[in-house]
Amino acid sequence: MSLSPLSAAAAPQQELLCIFGTGDFGRSLGLRLLQAGYRVVYGSRRPHSCGPVPQGAQVLSHAEAAQLASLVFLCVHRENYDFLEALAHQLSGKVLVDVSNNLKKNIYPEANAEYLQKLIPRGHVVKGFNTLSAWALQNGPSDASRQVYMCGNSVEAKQAVAEVATKLGLSVLDRGSLTAAREVEDFPLELFPEWRLPLGLTLGLTASFYIYLLLRDVVYTYVVEGKDISFRMMVSLANKVFPIVSLILLALCYLPGVIAAFLQLYRGTKYKRFPDWLDRWMLCRKHLGLLALGFACLHVLYTLIIPIRYYVRFRIAENTISKIKENQTSVFNTAVAWHSDSYLAVGILGFGFYVLLGITSLPSVSNALSWREFSFVQCVLKWKAVKVSVHFLL
Ligand SMILES: NC(=O)C1=CN([C@@H]2O[C@H](COP(=O)(O)OP(=O)(O)OC[C@H]3O[C@@H](n4cnc5c(N)ncnc54)[C@H](OP(=O)(O)O)[C@@H]3O)[C@@H](O)[C@H]2O)C=CC1
Numbered sequence: 001m002s003l004s005p006l007s008a009a010a011a012p013q014q015e016l017l018c019i020f021g022t023g024d025f026g027r028s029l030g031l032r033l034l035q036a037g038y039r040v041v042y043g044s045r046r047p048h049s050c051g052p053v054p055q056g057a058q059v060l061s062h063a064e065a066a067q068l069a070s071l072v073f074l075c076v077h078r079e080n081y082d083f084l085e086a087l088a089h090q091l092s093g094k095v096l097v098d099v100s101n102n103l104k105k106n107i108y109p110e111a112n113a114e115y116l117q118k119l120i121p122r123g124h125v126v127k128g129f130n131t132l133s134a135w136a137l138q139n140g141p142s143d144a145s146r147q148v149y150m151c152g153n154s155v156e157a158k159q160a161v162a163e164v165a166t167k168l169g170l171s172v173l174d175r176g177s178l179t180a181a182r183e184v185e186d187f188p189l190e191l192f193p194e195w196r197l198p199l200g201l202t203l204g205l206t207a208s209f210y211i212y213l214l215l216r217d218v219v220y221t222y223v224v225e226g227k228d229i230s231f232r233m234m235v236s237l238a239n240k241v242f243p244i245v246s247l248i249l250l251a252l253c254y255l256p257g258v259i260a261a262f263l264q265l266y267r268g269t270k271y272k273r274f275p276d277w278l279d280r281w282m283l284c285r286k287h288l289g290l291l292a293l294g295f296a297c298l299h300v301l302y303t304l305i306i307p308i309r310y311y312v313r314f315r316i317a318e319n320t321i322s323k324i325k326e327n328q329t330s331v332f333n334t335a336v337a338w339h340s341d342s343y344l345a346v347g348i349l350g351f352g353f354y355v356l357l358g359i360t361s362l363p364s365v366s367n368a369l370s371w372r373e374f375s376f377v378q379c380v381l382k383w384k385a386v387k388v389s390v391h392f393l394l
């Protein structure tokens with residue numbers, strides 16, 4: 001089949017992009033660019049002895065490679081940027097994409113991209129792509145990692161980079177000028193700190209309740225009655241700790257919302273900043289909730305396991321057999337039935353509050369309410385949810 005004149009005309013010379021650095025990120029990025037129809041030239045310290053690069057890419061010295069393209073991706077660690085100073089002439093007027101990340105926050109006085117701009121004052125530095133991983137690039141980004149942040153002083157340069165990103169199937173979020181580079185560089189580092197407080201709290205609670213129950217149930221029984229029930233440590237004891245910790249975490253997850261809503265109503269405005277401690281607490285609600293859910297799941301799992309334990313089967317069999325031997329029947333205990341049924345009722349009620357909370361948080365519902373009404377409803381419902389959690393606990 002011959003090409004129609006139209007499609008021949010629509011396939012112009014593919015754009016050539018330059019990548020400095022033939023490491024993990026440079027290679028993955030090059031591969032994706034080639035797949036997206038770009039031509040790629042690498043700039044390397046050792047053009048003839050560097051590692052494997054994707055098929056179809058060229059490898060040259062930094063200076064030669066830079067001259068061929070108008071857009072250069074710098075896939076080199078910041079510590080090694082000093083070689084760029086010598087290339088200031090070749091790189092002037094070019095769009096320079098800084099993809100670098102640091103291992104920690106605030107180890108350098110200025111953001112990596114700002115440092116790059118200082119080294120090459122006449123280059124158009126754009127910060128971006130740093131929230132992707134080499135792995136995600138190679139395997140095609142999933143939905144969660146499809147977003148890339150970008151910032152830079154030159155609008156044209158940002159447009160050029162955004163075009164490339166769009167062709168790679170990424171969606172770009174513009175964060176403004178290069179002063180935002182620091183914030184963009186901190187994004188990949190921010191995954192963990194939010195988990196630190198909730199995880200620490202969970203570990204602390206679990207450990208202290210476990211030790212308390214161990215002392216009260218196992219050690220005390222052993223010392224006072226001389227009975228060894230240490231085999232209970234694995235399942236029964238753990239299963240007492242899970243719901244306690246889960247409910248405390250759940251209460252802690254909703255409580256800041258109550259305080260915040262109350263504070264807003266009390267102050268009469270929602271445009272005032274919360275105190276720092278509340279802010280921080282509010283930020284880890286999601287994590288507290290997830291951990292609470294995790295512990296609740298463990299509790300369910302363990303509860304399902306309990307009836308198949310040797311000890312429980314032994315007790316039921318022993319009880320039944322001794323009843324038969326003595327020709328007795330036991331009375332149905334209404335008090336126990338009441339107790340367990342009210343426990344169930346509280347559970348269903350509590351679940352209902354959580355569902356209601358979910359419903360009022362839907363945009364279609366929350367938009368229909370004034371903020372005051374919304375705050376009030378949230379405050380009441382969350383307070384109820386906290387109360388139910390605490391009720392369950394006691
Ligand atoms: N790997 C990842 O998943 C991600 C990486 N990044 C960023 O991408 C950049 C590169 O990371 P990555 O590819 O993993 O690192 P690598 O260590 O795999 O590669 C770095 C490359 O830099 C070049 N290089 C090393 N030392 C020097 C030097 N002294 N002077 C000049 N060039 C040098 C080398 O290429 P050559 O031998 O060809 O010169 C080397 O292959 C980093 O800034 C990183 O923060 C960002 C997001 C994710």
Ligand SMILES: [Cu+2]
Nearest residue numbers: 243299300303
């Ligand atoms: Cu339970």
